[in-house]
Amino acid sequence: MADRQVGVGPWPGGPQRWPDDPRYDPELLAAGDRRNVDDRYRYWTVEAIVADLDTRRHPLHVAVENFAHDMNIGSVVRTANAFAVAEVHIVGRRRWNRRGAMVTDRYVHLRHHEDVAGLLDWARHAGLPVVGIDNVPGSVPIEGRALPRELVMLFGQESAGLSAAARQACAEILHISQYGSTRSINAGAAAAVAMHSWMLEHAEPA
Incomplete structure (x- = not known):
């Protein structure tokens, strides 16, 4: 059985459907997000994640x-x-x-x-x-x-x-x-x- 992939792939629908939110990282939206982060932070920049944790x-x-x-x-x-x-x-x-x-x-x-x-x-x-x-x-x-x-x-x-x-x-x-x-x-x-x-x-x- 193949190992389950962690994370998500590129944002569905391509760049025209990318969210208009500065917390999202364009590179992750394009390539997918396989980082070891909670799902709520998928596609977020490191800086945005840290800022949210700081609250x-x-x-x-x-x-x-x-x-x-x-x-x-x-x-x-x-x-x-x-x-x-x-x-x-x-x-x-x-x-x-x-x-x-x-x-x-x-x-x-x-x-x-x-x-x-x-x-x-x-x-x-x-x-x-x-x-x-x-x-x-x-x-x-x-x-x-x-x-x-x-x-x-x-x-x-x-x-x-x-x-x-x-x-x-x-x-x-x-x-x-x-x-x-x-x-x-x-x-x-x-x-x-x-x-x-x-x-x-x-x-x-x-």
Whole structure:
């Protein structure tokens, strides 16, 4: 059985039937839109999609420490796009592996901080608490925990977790309860679980 094609082909009827709407991209109308976007955004320009998302982003910020070009950052960005978070903050190295983002970084607001101190300074001026997500001694289960509506969730790297500077900076550190033999779950998966926990508490039905 042939694989199902994603997206849509050229706009039916040709250029004479194209919609008179500046949000639509003439190149996509002519060639079709096979991007990984929700159907409501078919044929829209990237700029139009971002502008629409900006009208309904959630007051949740996500930050990721980046010291070893962790491939999970792309996965975190993709999930942040799915949940329409306010911004994704990259702490540490400016460059990161974007493959896992599957081009969703085009629709997310990204902000870079040289180090944890820079993130903390930004969060302080924005009036946002920084909550770490890591299974370290003293951390509290995220399940059933009341999360602030406006906050920064800070994630560490795969295997190493949050740096010592990050742990000291957090207002509190939460962990995702586990029941198997592994010490930790994938960092990208942990970010998805934590963001969804916030959505269950604060987001309206999609």
